Amino acid sequence: MPDFVAREKRSRIMRGVKQKDTKPEIKVRKLLHGLGFRFRLHRRDLPGRPDIVLPKHRTAIFVHGCFWHQHSGCKDGRIPSSNTEYWEPKLKRNVERDRQSIEALEAQGWTVRVIWACELEDNEGMERRLLDWFAPKR
Numbered sequence: 728m729p730d731f732v733a734r735e736k737r738s739r740i741m742r743g744v745k746q747k748d749t750k751p752e753i754k755v756r757k758l759l760h761g762l763g764f765r766f767r768l769h770r771r772d773l774p775g776r777p778d779i780v781l782p783k784h785r786t787a788i789f790v791h792g793c794f795w796h797q798h799s800g801c802k803d804g805r806i807p808s809s810n811t812e813y814w815e816p817k818l819k820r821n822v823e824r825d826r827q828s829i830e831a832l833e834a835q836g837w838t839v840r841v842i843w844a845c846e847l848e849d850n851e852g853m854e855r856r857l858l859d860w861f862a863p864k865r
Contacts, residue, residue, distance in 0.1 A: 751844040752778050752790040758854055764861065773837070775828025784861055786838040789825070797822050798843045 747769055756779060759766060767780045770787075777787035791798065797818050798804035806814050829839045840860060847853055
C-alpha cells in the first residue's frame, strides 16, 4: 500500500521527530530527580548513547517510544499498513540496534533498563518501579 503523504511532506515530518529530550524522557528525568537521584544524559562514550545514566548505580536507562522501538504487545508498537517496504526494515534496524547496544553495555558491566512510553501513563507505578530498581540491596 502506498504512502498517503507526499514525499516532501513525509521528509519534513520525519525531520521533526526528536531523538532526545522527548516528552517521555523528560517525564522519567523529572521522576528520578524528584526521588533524589542524580544522573547524566546521553553519554556519548557508552554504546547506544543511553538516554539517562546513573553512574553511582552503574545503570543505563533507555526511554523508548513504542512505535520507533516496536514495543511488542503494545497498540502503538505495530508497523504501519501503508508503505511497509519502507517502515519494516527501518523499524527492524532500530530493534536490532537496541539489542546490540544493550548487549554491549551489559558486557561492560552496566545494568540496562528500558522504559516504554506507554508505561509512563501510570506515574505512581513508575515511581515505585524506579525506587525498586535503585533501593539499597538488602
